[in-house]
Amino acid sequence: xxxxxxxxxxxxxxxATNVIIPANSQIIDCVFDVITAASGATDISVGFVGGxxxxxxxxxxxxxxxxxxxxxxxxxxxxxxxxxxxxxQRLNVSNSAATSAxxxxxxxxxxxxxx
Numbered sequence: 001x002x003x004x005x006x007x008x009x010x011x012x013x014x015x016a017t018n019v020i021i022p023a024n025s026q027i028i029d030c031v032f033d034v035i036t037a038a039s040g041a042t043d044i045s046v047g048f049v050g051g052x053x054x055x056x057x058x059x060x061x062x063x064x065x066x067x068x069x070x071x072x073x074x075x076x077x078x079x080x081x082x083x084x085x086x087x088x089q090r091l092n093v094s095n096s097a098a099t100s101a102x103x104x105x106x107x108x109x110x111x112x113x114x115x
Contacts, residue, residue: 007102038102
């Protein structure tokens with residue numbers, strides 16, 4: 001599943017997305033496609049609504065250039081990638097800086113029902 005993040009309106013504080021990862025899923029990959037470069041350096045975090053705002057990706061720097069980024073588990077969330085748990089999880093996104101331009105498309109690839 002994927003979703004777009006508009007960075008043109010400043011810092012985003014744990015904004016809910018329409019993406020819901022089914023219970024017992026395993027995250028296989030997470031890809032950040034920076035479609036339009038951010039106006040300034042910023043970090044993107046992806047987490048769960050009602051849970052940790054950094055459960056999947058913790059402060060991955062996207063810089064100020066367009067292109068593809070692969071945060072992997074180095075940016076946090078290794079245990080959540082293995083198994084998101086027994087409940088469906090709605091994702092949220094946040095960024096660290098008050099940017100005035102930029103767009104990122106985040107794609108989450110997962111395997112349903114690892115149990």
